[in-house]
Amino acid sequence: MSEPTEISSYEQECQRAELLGLQPPDKADFERKRQARLEHEMAEQEAAEAVLLEQQDESLGNVGGKLGELNSILSSTQQKLNRFKQTACGSLTNIFARASSGSVDLTGAAGGPGPAPPDQPPPPVREQPAAKPPPTAAEVAAAKAAKAKRMDSQLDKLDTLINQADNAQIAMSEQTQQMRRLAK
Incomplete structure (x- = not known):
């Protein structure tokens, strides 16, 4: 907060106490309470962000599993198409003539079919009881580093999911073209 807001907030509290006929608050005590309130709000915000990151991790895992399943189905379909071409085409010359329409490799940069490999389990969310002292600067720095690491991990997962979706x-495009050629 800026300096004028802090002073005006303290002045407002003094005016409120005067109107209610109460003793005006001690400035140092007022500042301690205000600081504690701000730290509590920051802790709540950090906890909410941690919960959001966990939910995003879970949904990324679900998407990864579904994309892995899709790639597995596509791989199976490609094997069936290849078997059909071998039995329907018959001779080796026909197979070699159609080699340009070959199969699609699904084991590219995405690491093959299947869900993305699980990373480390997410750290448990800590709830701060009201009597707990505010976190130290080292704890805050460690929490921020852990959050940054989890966000980097999510970006890596997103890259993997994009690669799987591209594959x-x-x-699907190659298999559709192959089926159209076979149907002619």
Whole structure:
């Protein structure tokens, strides 16, 4: 907060006490309470962000599993298409003539089909009881570093999911083209 707001807030509290016929608050005591209130609000905000990060981790895992399942289905479909081409085409010359339409490799940069490998389990969310002293600067720095690490991990997971989605899109397109060629 800026300096004028702090003073006006203290002055407002003094005016309130005067109107109610109470003793005006001690400035040092007022500042301690205000600081404690701000630290409590920051702790609540950090806890809310930690819960949000956990929810995002869970949803990323769900998406990763579904994309892995899709890539697995596409891989199975590609194997069936290849078997159908071998039995339907018959001779080796036909197979070699159609080699340009080959199969799609789903084991590219995304690490193959299947869900993304699980990272470390997320750290448990700590709730601060009212009587607990405010966190030290080292604890705050450690919490911020942990949050940054989790966010980096989520970005890595998003990159993996994007690669899996790209592989699935390419595989579906190739398989659609192969089926159209076979149907002609």
